[in-house]
Amino acid sequence: xxxxxxxxxxxxxxxxxxxxxxxxxxxxxxxxxxxxxxxxxxxxxxxxxxxxxxxxxxxxxxxxxxxxxxxxxxxxxxxxxxxxxxxxxxxxxxxxxxxxxxxxxxxxxxxxxxxxxxxxxxxxxxxxxxxxxxxxxxxxxxxxxxxxxxxxxxxxxxxxxxxxxxxxxxxxxxxxxxxxxxxxxxxxxxxxxxxxxxxxxxxxxxxxxxxxxxx
Amino acid sequence: xxxxxxxxxxxxxxxxxxxxxxxxxxxxxxxxxxxxxxxxxxxxxxxxxxxxxxxxxxxxxxxxxxxxxxxxxxxxxxxxxxxxxxxxxxxxxxxxxxxxxxxxxxxxxxxxxxxxxxxxxxxxxxxxxxxxxxxxxxxxxxxxxxxxxxxxxxxxxxxxxxxxxxxxxxxxxxxxxxxxxxxxxxxxxxxxxxxxxxxxxxxxxxxxxxxxxxx
Numbered sequence: 001x002x003x004x005x006x007x008x009x010x011x012x013x014x015x016x017x018x019x020x021x022x023x024x025x026x027x028x029x030x031x032x033x034x035x036x037x038x039x040x041x042x043x044x045x046x047x048x049x050x051x052x053x054x055x056x057x058x059x060x061x062x063x064x065x066x067x068x069x070x071x072x073x074x075x076x077x078x079x080x081x082x083x084x085x086x087x088x089x090x091x092x093x094x095x096x097x098x099x100x101x102x103x104x105x106x107x108x109x110x111x112x113x114x115x116x117x118x119x120x121x122x123x124x125x126x127x128x129x130x131x132x133x134x135x136x137x138x139x140x141x142x143x144x145x146x147x148x149x150x151x152x153x154x155x156x157x158x159x160x161x162x163x164x165x166x167x168x169x170x171x172x173x174x175x176x177x178x179x180x181x182x183x184x185x186x187x188x189x190x191x192x193x194x195x196x197x198x199x200x201x202x203x204x205x206x207x208x209x210x211x212x213x214x215x
Numbered sequence: 216x217x218x219x220x221x222x223x224x225x226x227x228x229x230x231x232x233x234x235x236x237x238x239x240x241x242x243x244x245x246x247x248x249x250x251x252x253x254x255x256x257x258x259x260x261x262x263x264x265x266x267x268x269x270x271x272x273x274x275x276x277x278x279x280x281x282x283x284x285x286x287x288x289x290x291x292x293x294x295x296x297x298x299x300x301x302x303x304x305x306x307x308x309x310x311x312x313x314x315x316x317x318x319x320x321x322x323x324x325x326x327x328x329x330x331x332x333x334x335x336x337x338x339x340x341x342x343x344x345x346x347x348x349x350x351x352x353x354x355x356x357x358x359x360x361x362x363x364x365x366x367x368x369x370x371x372x373x374x375x376x377x378x379x380x381x382x383x384x385x386x387x388x389x390x391x392x393x394x395x396x397x398x399x400x401x402x403x404x405x406x407x408x409x410x411x412x413x414x415x416x417x418x419x420x421x422x423x424x425x426x427x428x429x430x
Contacts, residue, residue: 178403
């Protein structure tokens with residue numbers, strides 16, 4: 001059965017998945033890169049910065065789970081570009097000509113546009129849909145493989161609230177962001193449906209995995 | 216130098232230090248005892264439930280730090296009793312005749328009353344004061360020993376915001392409470408003044424220690 005998975009989703013101690021004041025220059029707002037330094041330090045993440053070194057311990061082991069078995073991604077409009085990207089007909093995402101998704105990728109937006117086929121297997125499909133309908137569309141694309149819910153925080157929260165996430169991997173970074181978009185809002189009692197495992201890493205981050213209980 | 220310390224302060228994943236709907240029957244509101252089960256399971260905490268067993272690993276090692284070197288505690292009105300205790304002249308706290316403080320204990324309240332001397336060394340002093348003034352008073356009582364900031368979440372937050380906490384030990388319990396009193400509010404960038412260490416325990420909780428950096 002195709003599962004829905006969230007991977008490498010970083011949050012601050014106070015539960016913010018991104019900062020305030022997102023822009024082209026500051027994709028994560030005042031959070032800067034602090035939520036993602038842990039990942040860039042791994043073998044998985046180092047190529048993002050054009051390096052080929054990186055750590056190979058617990059952070060990397062988690063980070064590597066991002067790819068295997070995924071047949072499609074669903075992301076929010078806020079992940080695809082800075083505020084206002086919908087007004088720019090040439091915007092093709094942050095990731096250059098070969099984005100790191102390599103599968104059909106649904107971008108949830110209130111202003112759909114024609115699909116964009118990129119190099120490396122990524123095709124962006126722009127869809128206005130509820131979480132359940134977006135998931136149904138993604139399953140069509142995924143051919144039996146799993147669906148990654150790619151964020152940002154609002155999309156992760158919406159899919160959690162709709163009961164549509166089977167595996168949730170959060171990475172808690174020991175900073176207090178103070179403002180931004182909270183991932184936990186409206187999820188009281190979430191743990192009741194999941195087996196939760198928590199492990200702190202030598203890097204200072206803490207990995208939380210929520211695995212949906214079989215009924 | 217006398218230091219200010221917070222110990223065994225439990226929070227939910229979403230940062231709530233207590234639930235909603237506090238009452239005589241439900242001291243922690245809808246959170247029930249879920250924030251403190253980890254502590255009751257330790258050798259330190261077992262006597263609270265009239266037992267003398269309990270675990271002796273990492274949770275217990277942290278929990279035991281609550282007592283040594285402490286000369287006074289400061290707590291908020293919300294810790295001393297249920298909402299409205301100020302209207303009951305006979306209210307002497309939740310803890311029976313021999314409270315587990317064994318030192319002078321300042322209760323911050325807008326309605327001071329005469330001190331109450333309990334068994335076992337605890338004397339409750341009811342004081343209306345700013346965090347800094349309450350701390351100055353506590354240092355008088357503490358005779359060079361450390362001051363424990365006992366909570367609840369509002370008091371911990373107020374002392375953190377005032378820069379008056381030297382050692383902060385939080386225990387993150389893997390539940391999403393959804394509502395209650397948040398400890399992180401208004402503390403953006405707190406980590407800049409502290410060395411932070413995080414360790415997850417086999418029980419499922421995660422211990423976070425903030426140790427103030429020497430300037």
